[in-house]
Amino acid sequence: MVEADDDDGRIERAARLLRDARHVVVFTGAGVSAESGIPTFRDALTGLWERFDASDLASADAFRRDPALVWGWYEWRRMMVMRAQPNAAHRAIAALAEKVPRLTLVTQNVDDLHERAGSVGPIHLHGSLFARACDVLFSVGTSSVVFPAAQVPVEAHRAGAKVVQVNPNATGLGAIADFDLRGTAARVMAEWVRRAFL
Ligand code: NAD
Numbered sequence: 001m002v003e004a005d006d007d008d009g010r011i012e013r014a015a016r017l018l019r020d021a022r023h024v025v026v027f028t029g030a031g032v033s034a035e036s037g038i039p040t041f042r043d044a045l046t047g048l049w050e051r052f053d054a055s056d057l058a059s060a061d062a063f064r065r066d067p068a069l070v071w072g073w074y075e076w077r078r079m080m081v082m083r084a085q086p087n088a089a090h091r092a093i094a095a096l097a098e099k100v101p102r103l104t105l106v107t108q109n110v111d112d113l114h115e116r117a118g119s120v121g122p123i124h125l126h127g128s129l130f131a132r133a134c135d136v137l138f139s140v141g142t143s144s145v146v147f148p149a150a151q152v153p154v155e156a157h158r159a160g161a162k163v164v165q166v167n168p169n170a171t172g173l174g175a176i177a178d179f180d181l182r183g184t185a186a187r188v189m190a191e192w193v194r195r196a197f198l
Contacts, residue, residue: 023102026093033113036084038077049073060147078129081111090117131155140166141185144173153177166192 030040097103105122137156165177
C-alpha cells in the first residue's frame with residue numbers, strides 16, 4: 001500500500017524512525033524559539049532596532065566597531081528572552097529525551113528555553129546569553145583568541161566567577177585570571193583535582 005505523502009503521513013513515518021532509534025541528535029536553531037516570540041535573524045528587527053540588521057550586529061567586527069551598540073542589543077535580547085516562555089517544541093524535545101535510549105541536544109540558540117523546558121545539558125554551539133551560572137571557570141589549553149568562544153571566560157569573570165587558566169604559555173586571559181597556572185594540561189589538571197579532593 002502506498003502511504004499518503006501528506007504531513008500526517010510524513011510525521012507518522014518519522015515517528016516510526018524515532019521508535020527504533022538508539023541515539024538521537026536534535027539540532028536546533030532560531031526557528032525553534034520563534035513561537036516563543038523571539039525573532040530569528042531572518043525576521044526584521046523592530047522598535048529601537050528596526051534600522052539594524054541582526055546578522056550584522058552579531059559579529060566580532062560589529063563589536064570592535066561599536067561595542068556599546070552591540071552590548072545594548074545583547075541586553076535587549078537578554079530582556080526579551082527572560083520574558084519569553086518555552087513553547088511546545090522545546091517541551092517535546094525535553095520529553096523525547098525520556099523516551100529514547102540516548103539523546104544529544106545541540107543548539108545554535110543563545111536563549112535558555114531548552115533548559116527551562118526541562119532539557120538537561122544542551123550543547124550551546126554559539127554560547128548563551130546566560131553563560132553566567134558558574135562560580136569557577138577553568139580555561140584549559142586555549143589561546144583565547146578565537147571569538148566568540150574567547151569571550152566565555154571574560155563573561156564569567158564579569159559575572160563574578162573565579163577564572164583559572166591552565167596553559168604552559170602566556171595568553172591574553174592572564175590579565176583577568178585569578179589563577180594563572182603555567183604547565184601542561186595533563187600535569188596541572190591531574191595534580192589540581194588530586195589536591196582538591198584526595
Ligand atoms: P536563522 O535566523 O538564520 O534562521 C531561522 C530559520 O528558522 C529559518 O530557516 C526559518 O524559516 C525557520 N523558522 C522560522 N520560524 C520557524 C518556526 N516557527 N518553526 C520552525 N522553523 C522556523 O537562524 P539560525 O539558522 O539558528 O542561525 C543563525 C544564528 O541565529 C544562530 O547563530 C543563532 O545563535 C542566532 N539566533 C538565535 C536566537 C535564539 O537564541 N533564540 C534568535 C535569533 C538568532
